[in-house]
Amino acid sequence: xxxxxxxxxxxxxxxxxxxxxxxxxxxxxxxxxxxxxxxxxxxxxxxxxxxxxxxxxxxxxxxxxxxxxxxxxxxxxxxxxxxxxxxxxxxxxxxxxxxxxxxxxxxxxxxxxxxxxxxxxxxxxxxxxxxxxxxxxxxxxxxxxxxxxxxxxxxxxxxxxxxxxxxxxxxxxxxxxxxxxxxxxxxxxxxxxxxxxxxxxxxxxxxxxxxxxxxxxxxxxxxxxxxxxxxxxxxxxxxxxxxxxxxxxxxxxxxxxxxxxxxxxxxxxxxxxxxxxxxxxxxxxxxxxxxxxxxxxxxxxxxxxxxxxxxxxxxxxxxxxxxxxxxxxxxxxxxxxxxxxxxxxxxxxxxxxxxxxxxxxxxxxxxxxxxxxxx
Amino acid sequence: xxxxxxxxxxxxxxxxxxxxxxxxxxxxxxxxxxxxxxxxxxxxxxxxxxxxxxxxxxxxxxxxxxxxxxxxxxxxxxxxxxxxxxxxxxxxxxxxxxxxxxxxxxxxxxxxxxxxxxxxxxxxxxxxxxxxxxxxxxxxxxxxxxxxxxxxxxxxxxxxxxxxxxxxxxxxxxxxxxxxxxxxxxxxxxxxxxxxxxxxxxxxxxxxxxxxxxxxxxxxxxxxxxxxxxxxxxxxxxxxxxxxxxxxxxxxxxxxxxxxxxxxxxxxxxxxxxxxxxxxxxxxxxxxxxxx
Numbered sequence: 001x002x003x004x005x006x007x008x009x010x011x012x013x014x015x016x017x018x019x020x021x022x023x024x025x026x027x028x029x030x031x032x033x034x035x036x037x038x039x040x041x042x043x044x045x046x047x048x049x050x051x052x053x054x055x056x057x058x059x060x061x062x063x064x065x066x067x068x069x070x071x072x073x074x075x076x077x078x079x080x081x082x083x084x085x086x087x088x089x090x091x092x093x094x095x096x097x098x099x100x101x102x103x104x105x106x107x108x109x110x111x112x113x114x115x116x117x118x119x120x121x122x123x124x125x126x127x128x129x130x131x132x133x134x135x136x137x138x139x140x141x142x143x144x145x146x147x148x149x150x151x152x153x154x155x156x157x158x159x160x161x162x163x164x165x166x167x168x169x170x171x172x173x174x175x176x177x178x179x180x181x182x183x184x185x186x187x188x189x190x191x192x193x194x195x196x197x198x199x200x201x202x203x204x205x206x207x208x209x210x211x212x213x214x215x216x217x218x219x220x221x222x223x224x225x226x227x228x229x230x231x232x233x234x235x236x237x238x239x240x241x242x243x244x245x246x247x248x249x250x251x252x253x254x255x256x257x258x259x260x261x262x263x264x265x266x267x268x269x270x271x272x273x274x275x276x277x278x279x280x281x282x283x284x285x286x287x288x289x290x291x292x293x294x295x296x297x298x299x300x301x302x303x304x305x306x307x308x309x310x311x312x313x314x315x316x317x318x319x320x321x322x323x324x325x326x327x328x329x330x331x332x333x334x335x336x337x338x339x340x341x342x343x344x345x346x347x348x349x350x351x352x353x354x355x356x357x358x359x360x361x362x363x364x365x366x367x368x369x370x371x372x373x374x375x
Numbered sequence: 376x377x378x379x380x381x382x383x384x385x386x387x388x389x390x391x392x393x394x395x396x397x398x399x400x401x402x403x404x405x406x407x408x409x410x411x412x413x414x415x416x417x418x419x420x421x422x423x424x425x426x427x428x429x430x431x432x433x434x435x436x437x438x439x440x441x442x443x444x445x446x447x448x449x450x451x452x453x454x455x456x457x458x459x460x461x462x463x464x465x466x467x468x469x470x471x472x473x474x475x476x477x478x479x480x481x482x483x484x485x486x487x488x489x490x491x492x493x494x495x496x497x498x499x500x501x502x503x504x505x506x507x508x509x510x511x512x513x514x515x516x517x518x519x520x521x522x523x524x525x526x527x528x529x530x531x532x533x534x535x536x537x538x539x540x541x542x543x544x545x546x547x548x549x550x551x552x553x554x555x556x557x558x559x560x561x562x563x564x565x566x567x568x569x570x571x572x573x574x575x576x577x578x579x580x581x582x583x584x585x586x587x588x589x590x591x592x593x594x595x596x597x598x599x600x601x602x603x604x605x606x607x608x609x610x611x612x613x614x615x616x617x618x619x620x621x622x623x624x625x626x627x628x629x630x631x632x633x634x635x636x637x638x639x640x641x642x643x644x645x646x647x648x649x650x651x652x653x654x655x656x657x658x659x660x661x662x663x664x665x666x667x
Contacts, residue, residue: 045490214631
């Protein structure tokens with residue numbers, strides 16, 4: 001699937017009551033091509049669809065001047081990589097030679113590890129919005145990331161949960177065949193050690209498993225104070241539901257994989273009380289977030305998840321760089337390096353010298369069927 | 376704990392059994408592996424989900440979706456298998472066309488319902504739990520177990536004691552001889568597909584309810600295990616498939632309980648390998664259906 005939309009900023013300058021007049025920046029009147037690679041279909045389709053939706057919305061918001069690009073036109077070329085590493089590589093090659101000034105994506109860390117080196121050789125600046133694995137930004141001197149990694153959110157969330165619930169022992173269940181959930185385990189485990197929490201049981205599962213009862217029965221027999229879940233949303237839903245079914249009523253905590261409205265929607269009452277260390281909270285009070293959530297929900301029928309918010313924030317960051325005059329890949333790279341703190345839907349965001357993001361994490365708890373700050 | 380683990384294993388086995396019964400029936404009759412069985416399994420779950428979302432009561436939605444799955448099975452046969460059968464295409468070509476059909480059905484489901492997981496509205500069936508001493512058992516677990524056993528018995532009865540069953544067995548035994556004896560071959564095959572797909576559809580709906588999740592790729596999770604079960608049970612043997620399913624469910628669960636969850640699948644498939652080395656024709660062999 002290929003969606004190309006022109007943000008005709010100049011033409012639309014007088015449309016809509018919200019539209020402010022375009023501020024003429026150094027790039028005013030120029031068109032900047034931004035390539036997006038997202039897994040809109042295939043196994044990671046749920047994540048890529050959120051990302052695509054966010055860029056479509058950002059495109060409209062740029063045209064209506066809700067996002068200020070200094071009078072320049074940002075043209076998003078959104079391509080579907082279908083959760084197929086070969087297609088990610090093909091698309092990266094395409095964007096490496098067609099005048100694209102900034103590459104946003106791909107969706108998964110494993111895809112980024114294959115595709116980013118190709119873009120780096122072609123001199124493309126990359127902005128990753130959902131690659132949480134370690135070492136992504138060290139793939140090249142112009143590889144940036146605006147998503148908080150697990151190690152930036154999980155230890156803090158765990159520390160808070162341990163203090164709040166006076167946790168002495170914990171059991172862990174995680175997916176051992178996925179880079180993300182495996183590193184979830186490593187991070188949680190290190191944090192548990194640091195807090196001197198006794199780990200009474202460690203259980204594993206595989207991607208797409210649906211039955212976790214034998215693992216949870218074993219965990220229940222060890223009577224831990226805390227259940228640590230290193231899983232993506234699909235499996236996490238079933239883990240919390242089956243834990244409740246088996247009468248395993250303990251506090252539970254998970255990472256970014258659980259931070260999705262879908263998790264609550266699918267798990268229902270079983271999700272109540274679960275604490276999630278996350279990079280985004282849809283109820284946060286940062287500038288522009290409420291409008292973003294409202295418009296996204298209205299446009300696409302469901303509230304934005306973390307993937308959508310991080311993608312929308314990437315568009316906001318790109319617009320800010322363009323406003324400062326960036327129109328080529330080289331200029332994007334240096335503009336990102338000099339980037340001041342940008343107000344995004346994720347909150348204030350800046351890049352650290354290692355090109356990783358600096359942003360506040362959100363420690364959330366499911367309360368009354370919705371996420372709320374964990375107090 | 377061990378008692379609860381055995382219960383977990385039996386209920387997991389019931390889930391596998393539901394899927395495997397229809398899978399093995401088509402193989403027993405037609406000698407073809409219908410790899411679109413998992414896609415029909417998924418399509419039925421979506422059909423039931425869609426019907427409940429339009430206001431149908433759950434039991435009615437389930438019944439209608441099961442019929443839908445059966446009809447989809449007949450359509451599948453007409454489109455993917457019948458043309459090849461007429462040209463005596465052997466057993467490999469239908470295998471490929473069933474993969475193609477599975478991809479199409481999945482693509483359509485994804486196109487209509489999107490890539491996200493869906494769930495049934497919360498109901499008393501999914502949330503009711505019984506506590507029997509140290510055991511915790513869900514109402515839906517019991518329904519699935521009862522359905523698996525009842526459908527197995529019903530199918531065995533139909534195959535053994537009804538005119539339709541006689542025809543199916545005759546076609547399974549020797550298609551040409553059956554046709555010479557005046558059995559309507561295409562009609563019998565269509566009915567076989569209807570029964571097998573309706574069973575697969577029932578499995579999809581109940582499993583969708585059990586795990587509270589319906590998605591376009593839900594069939595992929597169970598397909599490989601279903602295949603292993605029907606080979607272990609003895610290709611084409613309905614009773615064998617059910618026994619194979621309980622063996623797999625128990626071995627998987629006890630592997631986690633005794634050794635470790637990382638080796639769950641490795642142990643389960645290892646045990647199946649040993650059983651197949653000891654009995655290459657499977658637990659009940661191929662003849663069980665034909666002799667039944």
